[in-house]
Amino acid sequence: MDLTDPEFTLTWPREVFITEATSMMRAERERRSFHADYAFLLEEAFAGSVPATEYSARKGMLDWTGDARSTWPSSFESAQDDVPVVSELVRRADELRTPATRRPYFSRRNSSSHREEEHSTSEPDWAAAKDRFSTFIARWQASGYFGEEYPDGCVDPNDELEVGLVEKLADLYGQQPPPLSYPEADRWGDDEFCDLVELLHDIAARPRNRYYHEYSQCGYHYSNHALRTGQMLYRIRVNELLDATNLPFRLATEGEDIGRLVTITDDARADLLLRAVEQPTRQLTDQVSHAIALYRSRQSTREDKVSAIRELMAVLEPDRYTVLKGTPAEKDNESLFQIANKYAIRHNKDSELRDYSIAFLDWMFWAALAMVQLCKELKASKRPITVSDREC
Numbered sequence: 001m002d003l004t005d006p007e008f009t010l011t012w013p014r015e016v017f018i019t020e021a022t023s024m025m026r027a028e029r030e031r032r033s034f035h036a037d038y039a040f041l042l043e044e045a046f047a048g049s050v051p052a053t054e055y056s057a058r059k060g061m062l063d064w065t066g067d068a069r070s071t072w073p074s075s076f077e078s079a080q081d082d083v084p085v086v087s088e089l090v091r092r093a094d095e096l097r098t099p100a101t102r103r104p105y106f107s108r109r110n111s112s113s114h115r116e117e118e119h120s121t122s123e124p125d126w127a128a129a130k131d132r133f134s135t136f137i138a139r140w141q142a143s144g145y146f147g148e149e150y151p152d153g154c155v156d157p158n159d160e161l162e163v164g165l166v167e168k169l170a171d172l173y174g175q176q177p178p179p180l181s182y183p184e185a186d187r188w189g190d191d192e193f194c195d196l197v198e199l200l201h202d203i204a205a206r207p208r209n210r211y212y213h214e215y216s217q218c219g220y221h222y223s224n225h226a227l228r229t230g231q232m233l234y235r236i237r238v239n240e241l242l243d244a245t246n247l248p249f250r251l252a253t254e255g256e257d258i259g260r261l262v263t264i265t266d267d268a269r270a271d272l273l274l275r276a277v278e279q280p281t282r283q284l285t286d287q288v289s290h291a292i293a294l295y296r297s298r299q300s301t302r303e304d305k306v307s308a309i310r311e312l313m314a315v316l317e318p319d320r321y322t323v324l325k326g327t328p329a330e331k332d333n334e335s336l337f338q339i340a341n342k343y344a345i346r347h348n349k350d351s352e353l354r355d356y357s358i359a360f361l362d363w364m365f366w367a368a369l370a371m372v373q374l375c376k377e378l379k380a381s382k383r384p385i386t387v388s389d390r391e392c
Helices: 014-030 038-045 050-065 086-091 106-110 112-119 126-142 159-173 190-203 227-244 267-276 282-296 302-319 330-342 358-382 387-391
Strands: 206-213 219-226 249-251 261-263
Touching (some): 014 038, 014 086, 014 227, 038 050, 038 086, 126 227, 159 190, 190 249, 190 261, 206 227, 261 282, 267 282, 282 358
Antiparallel strands (some): 206 219, 249 261
């Protein structure tokens, strides 16, 4: 296959295609009752029709002969899974083009106004975000991406099923949720909008099969929904929408608060969040994840930020006299604990200082998180080399 052909340009992010394709192949091997619709997958994930057409042709030849080696090119013999085209696309995924690799158009390459616009700080556009999200919801519903909880309409509906679906959403939300559509999207309050973004994340699921309902040209109906892929793609698409409208939140992509709106930060600190949460034990991972979730929540209060710092100091406590002893960070670590003790963060005594700003708490959080990451790296560097390490 010529992967430089524009037909093979991914419309999905590369990691989503790899995740979904491998998950479908694994599910088909492990579940006798599941038959994956790979042509449907390729139609969704690629810009052109050639990948799906190529798969259908080769699969049809395989079904007719019953012999993969007699009909496939030799490159397929070494593929990880016996699925024509799909397995090779997964294996060669790094060669696939994505929208992110496409060069910008003329005006954005050459116009100084566009360059200045990219570097300017714009105000959040809530109205535009709500309008785009309303359109996004309608498109995803029509494509079967909200599963049984919020399906596309049918010309021959089941009234009992429709009532049950409303009840399911209310049970998930804890009360009657905000309306999922308005004639004018800006009628959503800001908090209602944010709640809907999170609520629909939890039911987003990619359909892996479909059938065409011919009655009155009703259209496609979908089944075998995959939450993991649907939620993964939902987070990417909605975060793109939030970025384009300058809202200061993103759906968390990992950790305890995955799928919840969190405040954004710069790339360097975002990278620290990702690295620091990867701890050597489950307990430490849970502690650091909980601290991060408390700190970056969209609704984080002053006390939440204090609690987040307190949790990180608890993670650091066992290491302060062992891992950091004799290192250049020893004095910094002692200073950090002195500040935490003096400013009513660790012990909360009446004699401690309390009159400090949120900016101070932000600085304390990032300093403590950086120290947690430093301790992890120092411990890893001192860990004895094992047989498994040598084999790696």
